[in-house]
Amino acid sequence: MSVVLELNKVVKRFGGITAVNELSFNVNKGESLALLGPNGAGKTTIFSLIMGEHRQTSGSIKLRGEEISKLGTHKRINNGISRTYQVPRPFNELNVLENIRVGMMPDSIMDMIWKKSDEKLEKKLADNVGFSSKEYYRTPSELSMGDLRKLELARTLATNPEIMLLDEVFAGLTVGEIEHMSQLLHEKRKEGMTFVIVSHDLRSLEPLVDRAVAMTFGHQIAEGSFIDVMADEEVRASYLGE
Numbered sequence: 099m100s101v102v103l104e105l106n107k108v109v110k111r112f113g114g115i116t117a118v119n120e121l122s123f124n125v126n127k128g129e130s131l132a133l134l135g136p137n138g139a140g141k142t143t144i145f146s147l148i149m150g151e152h153r154q155t156s157g158s159i160k161l162r163g164e165e166i167s168k169l170g171t172h173k174r175i176n177n178g179i180s181r182t183y184q185v186p187r188p189f190n191e192l193n194v195l196e197n198i199r200v201g202m203m204p205d206s207i208m209d210m211i212w213k214k215s216d217e218k219l220e221k222k223l224a225d226n227v228g229f230s231s232k233e234y235y236r237t238p239s240e241l242s243m244g245d246l247r248k249l250e251l252a253r254t255l256a257t258n259p260e261i262m263l264l265d266e267v268f269a270g271l272t273v274g275e276i277e278h279m280s281q282l283l284h285e286k287r288k289e290g291m292t293f294v295i296v297s298h299d300l301r302s303l304e305p306l307v308d309r310a311v312a313m314t315f316g317h318q319i320a321e322g323s324f325i326d327v328m329a330d331e332e333v334r335a336s337y338l339g340e
């Protein structure tokens with residue numbers, strides 16, 4: 099098993115708050131890792147650090163053995179890492195296909211103007227996450243939360259990632275939408291995608307992951323199989339309030 103992403107003693111302080119505290123874990127190629135923890139544990143901050151949207155205070159983040167801590171977000175995206183956001187972030191004035199187009203051109207918004215759009219590919223990505231052709235030209239205000247999360251996924255897939263960091267993929271979805279999202283993620287796993295998934299919906303998360311890392315107050319408290327991590331006393335105390 100080859101390690102594709104490696105965090106070593108990563109620390110992130112925001113003023114007086116230590117959001118991430120000497121956190122270390124590896125992600126293997128092709129695996130799906132659950133990142134668990136109560137509200138405020140530091141899960142989203144970890145994703146922001148991996149993407150370079152925030153810089154860590156100390157520690158190292160390596161991609162395929164190379165330190166990436168000094169690289170900007172666009173370089174990291176071009177190197178195959180991508181994320182979705184806990185609160186979907188579409189461009190509200192753009193339709194589904196146009197939002198996907200922005201995902202395909204992460205280098206600069208100017209690319210939108212200069213590069214020729216590839217509507218065939220945009221439609222393929224939209225179809226891939228389950229949009230029907232009549233939804234191609236809808237704007238975000240006309241979409242359900244399930245559709246917005248599908249759009250997040252399509253925009254992320256548009257960057258042709260090798261690793262996807264998914265933040266609360268199931269939050270706000272109906273039972274049917276959760277089933278659809280799970281199915282999509284299962285398909286991507288079969289195609290060999292590497293995932294780190296954050297979700298409070300443990301029942302939907304469990305069948306999707308090979309392994310779990312649990313954290314609280316920025317530091318790791320358990321790592322192992324999903325079942326073992328969920329059975330861990332400290333995890334139960336901090337996460338499930340037991």
Ligand SMILES: Nc1ncnc2c1ncn2[C@@H]1O[C@H](COP(=O)(O)OP(=O)(O)OP(=O)(O)O)[C@@H](O)[C@H]1O
Binds near residue numbers: 112136140142144
């Ligand atoms: N930009 C920021 N500025 C200051 N503090 C921040 C910032 N981002 C996060 N924090 C703080 O860092 C800690 C970790 O937050 P983070 O959002 O990473 O947690 P989380 O595990 O994703 O929580 P949730 O499950 O609620 O999404 C919290 O105490 C939060 O208030």
Ligand SMILES: [Mg+2]
Binds near residue numbers: 141142265
């Ligand atoms: Mg979060």
